[in-house]
Amino acid sequence: MSKPTNSVTGSVAIPPGLARPLGIGGGVLAILGALLPWVTFLLNDGAYPDKATLQFFDAPYAVSGFRLHVLLLGVVAIVAHFIPVPLRRVLRALGWGLIGVAAVNIVFPLVDGGGFGAITSDGTNFAFGGIVSLIAGIALVLAAKTGPLEPVPQWKTSVPTLVAYAVLVVSFVALLLVVAMMLNAGGQGGVGNPYAGPIFLSLLAFLAGVLGALHGIGLTGWISGLSDKHKWFSVIVLVLVALALPFTEAGTDYWMTTAANIGVYAATAIGLNIVVGLAGLLDLGYVAFLGIGAFVAANFSGAAAAAFDIELPFVVAAIIAAVVAGIFGAVVGSPTLRVRGDYLAIVTLAFGEIFKKAAQNNIGGLTGGANAIPNVPPINWFGASFDESLTIGSLELPSGVLYYVLIIVLVALVMVVFANLKNSRIGRAWIAIREDEDAARAMGIKTGQAKILAFLIGATLAGLAGAVFAHKTSTVAYDSFQFIESVTLLAAVILGGMGSIPGAVLGAALLLVLPEKLREFSDYRLMLFGLALVLIMRFRPQGLVPDRHRRAELADEGADGVPIEELNVHDTPGDEKAVTR
Amino acid sequence: MATLLQQLINGLVLGGLIALIALGYTMVYGIIQLINFAHGEVFMVGGFASLATYSYVLPESWRDHGHWPIALPLMALGGAVVAVVLAVAMERLAYRPLRNAPRLAPLITALGVSVILKEAVRLWYPGATAPVPFPRAFVDEQFRFQLGEGTVTIGATAILMIVVSILGAIILQTYITRSRMGRAMRATAQDPDTARLMGVNPNRTIVLTFTIGGALAGLAGVLYGIHITNVDTEVGFLYGIFAFTAAVLGGVGSIKGAVIGGFAIGLIKTLSGQYLPGGTQYDLVWIFVLLIVVLVFRPQGLFGEPERVRA
Numbered sequence: 001m002s003k004p005t006n007s008v009t010g011s012v013a014i015p016p017g018l019a020r021p022l023g024i025g026g027g028v029l030a031i032l033g034a035l036l037p038w039v040t041f042l043l044n045d046g047a048y049p050d051k052a053t054l055q056f057f058d059a060p061y062a063v064s065g066f067r068l069h070v071l072l073l074g075v076v077a078i079v080a081h082f083i084p085v086p087l088r089r090v091l092r093a094l095g096w097g098l099i100g101v102a103a104v105n106i107v108f109p110l111v112d113g114g115g116f117g118a119i120t121s122d123g124t125n126f127a128f129g130g131i132v133s134l135i136a137g138i139a140l141v142l143a144a145k146t147g148p149l150e151p152v153p154q155w156k157t158s159v160p161t162l163v164a165y166a167v168l169v170v171s172f173v174a175l176l177l178v179v180a181m182m183l184n185a186g187g188q189g190g191v192g193n194p195y196a197g198p199i200f201l202s203l204l205a206f207l208a209g210v211l212g213a214l215h216g217i218g219l220t221g222w223i224s225g226l227s228d229k230h231k232w233f234s235v236i237v238l239v240l241v242a243l244a245l246p247f248t249e250a251g252t253d254y255w256m257t258t259a260a261n262i263g264v265y266a267a268t269a270i271g272l273n274i275v276v277g278l279a280g281l282l283d284l285g286y287v288a289f290l291g292i293g294a295f296v297a298a299n300f301s302g303a304a305a306a307a308f309d310i311e312l313p314f315v316v317a318a319i320i321a322a323v324v325a326g327i328f329g330a331v332v333g334s335p336t337l338r339v340r341g342d343y344l345a346i347v348t349l350a351f352g353e354i355f356k357k358a359a360q361n362n363i364g365g366l367t368g369g370a371n372a373i374p375n376v377p378p379i380n381w382f383g384a385s386f387d388e389s390l391t392i393g394s395l396e397l398p399s400g401v402l403y404y405v406l407i408i409v410l411v412a413l414v415m416v417v418f419a420n421l422k423n424s425r426i427g428r429a430w431i432a433i434r435e436d437e438d439a440a441r442a443m444g445i446k447t448g449q450a451k452i453l454a455f456l457i458g459a460t461l462a463g464l465a466g467a468v469f470a471h472k473t474s475t476v477a478y479d480s481f482q483f484i485e486s487v488t489l490l491a492a493v494i495l496g497g498m499g500s501i502p503g504a505v506l507g508a509a510l511l512l513v514l515p516e517k518l519r520e521f522s523d524y525r526l527m528l529f530g531l532a533l534v535l536i537m538r539f540r541p542q543g544l545v546p547d548r549h550r551r552a553e554l555a556d557e558g559a560d561g562v563p564i565e566e567l568n569v570h571d572t573p574g575d576e577k578a579v580t581r
Numbered sequence: 582m583a584t585l586l587q588q589l590i591n592g593l594v595l596g597g598l599i600a601l602i603a604l605g606y607t608m609v610y611g612i613i614q615l616i617n618f619a620h621g622e623v624f625m626v627g628g629f630a631s632l633a634t635y636s637y638v639l640p641e642s643w644r645d646h647g648h649w650p651i652a653l654p655l656m657a658l659g660g661a662v663v664a665v666v667l668a669v670a671m672e673r674l675a676y677r678p679l680r681n682a683p684r685l686a687p688l689i690t691a692l693g694v695s696v697i698l699k700e701a702v703r704l705w706y707p708g709a710t711a712p713v714p715f716p717r718a719f720v721d722e723q724f725r726f727q728l729g730e731g732t733v734t735i736g737a738t739a740i741l742m743i744v745v746s747i748l749g750a751i752i753l754q755t756y757i758t759r760s761r762m763g764r765a766m767r768a769t770a771q772d773p774d775t776a777r778l779m780g781v782n783p784n785r786t787i788v789l790t791f792t793i794g795g796a797l798a799g800l801a802g803v804l805y806g807i808h809i810t811n812v813d814t815e816v817g818f819l820y821g822i823f824a825f826t827a828a829v830l831g832g833v834g835s836i837k838g839a840v841i842g843g844f845a846i847g848l849i850k851t852l853s854g855q856y857l858p859g860g861t862q863y864d865l866v867w868i869f870v871l872l873i874v875v876l877v878f879r880p881q882g883l884f885g886e887p888e889r890v891r892a
Contacts, residue, residue: 282685284692335877342616342688343876346825350869353822357869361862483818487692494689527700533693537686538678 019146023091024081026139030074030098033133034067038105066101066199069206070133073098076213077140086150088143089216095140097209102133104202152215155222157229164226168234171223172241178207180248183255183513200517231419239412246401256400258516263407264290264469266508267414269492270501271461274418276490277499277547278427279454280434281336282345284486285352289459291359291481292328293321293466295366298373298476305373307366314379318467322460329459336451340437352486359478372477379406379471386471403472410468414461415501421457422499430454431499484526491529494536497543506545583731588851594739594808596847597746601801602824603831603839604753605668605794611834612770612790614684618691619671621821622698623795627664627802628812629706632715634659644716657803664799667698668791677784695818703814712813715806738808745804749797750840757836762789770834819865823850826872832885841883846871 014022073094080090159167182203214220227234246256272286297318302311312320332351339347362369379386379402386402421427429450432440441447470476492511496503515525536543602624609617634656635644643652675694679687703709722737757763768776769786777783805820806812827846831838846868854864875882 280685282688335873338877339880341684343829343880345688346616346829347873347876349822350872354866354869357863357866361859484696487696490689490692523704524700527697527704530693530696530700534675534690534697537682537690537693538675541682541686 014142014146016146019088019143020081022139022143022146023087024078026091026095026098026136026143027074027077027081029132029136029139030070030077032074033102033129033131033136034071034074036129036132038067038129066105066202066206067129069101069202070098070129073101073206073209074136080213085217086153088145088147089149089152090213091140092144092149093212093216094209095137095142095144096212097205098133098137098140100137100205100208101202102130102137104198104205106130106134152221153218155218155225157222157225159226161230164230165233167223168227168230169237172234172237176241176244176248180245180250182207183250197518197521235412235416239408242408242412243405246397246404251398251401253398253400256398256404258512260400260403260407260472262509262512263404263411264465264472265489265492265512266505267407267411267465268462269489269496269504269508270411270414270418271458271465272489273458273493273499273501273504274421274430274461275454275458276493277497277504278422278434279430279451281333281451281454282342282348282490283332283455283458284345284349284483284490285332285355286348286458286462286489287481287483287485288332288352288355289325289329289462290466290469290485291355291476291478292325292459293318293463294470294476294480295359295373295466296321296324296463297467297470298376299366301376301471303373303376305368305371305375307364311377314381314467314471318464321467321470322463325463325466326456326460329455329457329462330452332459333452333455336455337448349483349486352483356478356482359481367478368476369478372475373470374475376470376474376476378474379403403468407468410464411505414464415505417457417461418501422501426450426453487533488529491533495532495543497546499547500543500545503543503545503547507543583728583733584855586728587731587733588855589848590733590735590739592848592851593844594742594847595850596844597742598801598805598808598843599820599823599827599846600746600840600843601749601797601804602820603827603843604750604836605798606821606824607828607831607833607835607839608766608790608794610828612766612787613676613680615676615687616691616825617671617676617794618688618821619694619698620668620794620798621819621824622695622817623664623668623671624798624802624805624820624824625812625814625817626667626698626702627660627795627799628806628816629702629709629713629802630663630799631656631660631803632713632806632812633706635716646721653803653807657800660803661796661799664802665792665795668795668798669788672788672791677787695821699814699817709814712811715810715812736808738804742804742808745800746840746843749800750836753793753797754836762786766790822872823868826868826875829872829880829882830875832882835882835884838882838884 077091077094080087080094157164182200211220245251245259268286268290271289272283275281275283275286297314297320299306299308300310300312300317300320302309332348335347336344359367360369362371367373386400386406429440429445429447432443432445433447433450437447473480488511489508492507493504494507495510496505496507511529515522521528602621605620605623606617609615609620635652638659639652639655642648671694675690676687679690706713724735724737726733757766765776765781765786766789768779768781769783773783776786801820802812805816823846824843827842828839829842830845831840831842849871850864850868853867854861857863857867859866
C-alpha cells in the first residue's frame, strides 16, 4: 500500500477524487450562502444592530456589501474549474477569503449579543447564510488539499513597453481605488460607527482572498515583474497615484491626518529597515532618532518654548535635524564594532532609554521636559500654512492635504534612497554582514565602517521624518518616543518583511490603519502588536511581502538544515520551493 | 554618615531584589543563549499573583498582621507557582518552536511575549492601570539606629529581601554544582548535542531552568510587593533591564556573577541618586551607561568566560 501524499500543510489527506465535488460544491454553497438570510444584515450604509435582523426576507435576492463578496467568491470558485489555472492555489485563497468573511459576520453579532449567526431568528425564520458560507469556505480549502499545490505560473514579462505601461497604470489605479475603498469601508470607526471594525475586517478578508487567487494565477507576480523591469516608470506612477488619494472618497481631514502619520512612521520604518533588514543589526531604541529629529526641528521652529530664538526655514531645519540625528546614529552604532547580536540589541535599547530619560529631564533646556515643546508652528511655504485646507479652482481639498503631499514626497525619497543603497556596493556589504559577518570580513568588507554607516543613514532618515513630525503634531513631548514606539516600528518592519521596501510601508500602514478602524479594540492595540510579533516569528518570519531576491535572515535555514517554513505545520509550504522544483 | 549607611542598606535591598531576577536571566541565557526579555514581566506577574493570593484566596481572618507567618509563605507560593507556570508555558509555546531559528527570531519573540504579558495584566487585573497597593501594615517592623546626627532605618522586609536572595543563590549554586540535574544543566549549557549523546534530555533540562528562574522571579515579585507596598505593570520592564544589566555585569551564566552584579547595580543606583549630579532623575541613566560600557569593553562580564563563537 502506498502512503498518501505527505503534504507539509495538512495532517488530513483528502482523496483526490473529492476535489471536484468539494470545489464546485463549495462554490455553489457560497452562492447559496450569499442569497440566504444573514443575521448581520448590514448593507454598507446601515448601522449594525438596526440591520441585524431578518428583514432580509422583504427583498430576498438583493445583494450588496459582504454578501456580494461572498457571491463573487463563489462564482469565481466555480468558474476556476473550467479554465486553465492552478486550481488548488486559487481555491485555497478563495476558501480562506470566504471563511474570513463568514467568520467576521458570524462572530460580531455574536459578540454584540445578537446570537449565533445561524440560529438567531425573529421567530420563524432562521439566518443560515453565515454558516452555509463558512461551510463553503471550508469545502474550498479542503478541495485545495486534495493534492500538492501547483507551482505559480510565470507569465512572460517581455511585452511591448506601452502594454507594460498600460498594465502598470491600471494596476496602480486599481490599487488606489481599493485602498480608498478600504479606508472608507464602514467609516472612521469609534463612536460614529461602532461597526466600522467588522465591516472593514470583512472587506479585508474578501480582498485577501481575491489577492491570493490573483497571486495563484501568477498575475501579481507578473505585475511586480513588469514594475521591476520599468522601475522608474512604476515609481513615478505610484507617487502620482498616492498623490491622487485626496481626490478619492478617502480624501477627508481625518484620513489625510492618519495618512500623514502613516507616512512619518513609514519613512522611519524604512530607515530602521536599513539597520535591521539589510545589515541585520537589531535596534530596540530606534525611535530616539525620530525624537532627536523632532526636538531639533522644534527648537529651530520659532516656537515660544524653543531653546533658540530663531526661526529657520523648514528645509534648513529638517536638514539640521537629519544631520544631528545621523551623528547620534553613528555614536549609537559605534559599539557595533565590538558588540554583536542580541548584546547589540540591548545596547541600542539602553541608548533609547538614556535618550528618553534625558528628554524627560529637559536636558540642556532643549526638550521642555514634562512640559514638552508646545505650539510648534505649521510649515508655511509661499503663504500656504500646511494645516489649512486648500482650494484649487473650484476644488476644495481637505486640511492636512499639504502635509500629506509632503510626506508622500518624503517617503518616495526615502524609498529611492533605500532602493539605491540596497543594490549598491554598500548594500551588498550590509547583506553580506547580515548573512555572516566573519565571512564578509574575510571577503574584504570593512564591516565596522559598513555597520556604523547603516546606523548613520538609518538615523538620518528617521531624523528627517522627525522634523516633519514636529511641525505636523505641533507638540513635541518626550513621551512620544518611548520603548513601545520602537517596538511598534520594529513590528512594522517585521510584519512587512525585513529588507523589503513595500513591506515596511505596508507594515506601517497596517499598524496605524488597523487601530483607527478597530476602535472597539483600542485597549488591545499593544497586546495585538505583541501577539503579532510572536506569531510572525513563529509562522511567517519572512513577513507579508518578503524580500524576493534574498531571503531575509529570519527565513534562513535552521541549524538542522530544514528551512524554517517546514518546521511549522500551519504555514504554506514555501512558495519559492514550488517554483524552483 | 547616616545618609551613606542608609543608602548602602537601600542599595543592598534593591540589589538583593535585582539579584533574584538576574539569576533567572543568567541561567536561561547560559543554557540556550536567549535574552529572555519577558523574564522581567514574569517577576511583575509574580507580584500580582501573590497579591491576588492575598486578596482573593486567603481567608479574611488571615489578612492581619499577626498571621503573617502563614500568609506570607502562602503568598510567596501563589506568586511562585503562577510565575513558574507562566515561564514554562512561555518556553513551551513561544521559544521551543524557534530553538533552531536564527538568533534574532527568539529575541523578537521574547519582546512580543513581554508586551503581551504586561498588557494582559494591565487590562485584566482589577485596577492595574495604576499601581495596585499591597496590604500596608502587614509586615512592617522597622528597626532604627541612631548614628551621629541621623537615624538609619531597616525594615523587616528589607532584611528578608537580602536574606532570601543570598540564601536562594547559595542553594541554587549548590544544586547546580552538586546534583545530577545540575550537572545535566551545566552539560547542556556547554554543548547541547554532546549532552544529548550522554543521555541528558535537553528539553527537560531547559524546562527545569525556566522553572527555577520563574520561581525565583515569582519570589522576587512577592518580596518587591511587601517591601515597596505596591506593584505596578511598569516594574517588569524596568527591573528586567536592571537584572539583565546585573547578569551581564557579573558575567552571563555565572550564579555568583548574577548575585554580585545585582548588589552592584543596587548600590550604584542608590549611591548615584544620592551623590552624583542630577540625583535620582539620572540614576537610571548611569545604570544604562554602565550596561553599555560593560557590553562594549568586557562583554564576558566580571566572572564570565569569553563568549564562545556560535554559528
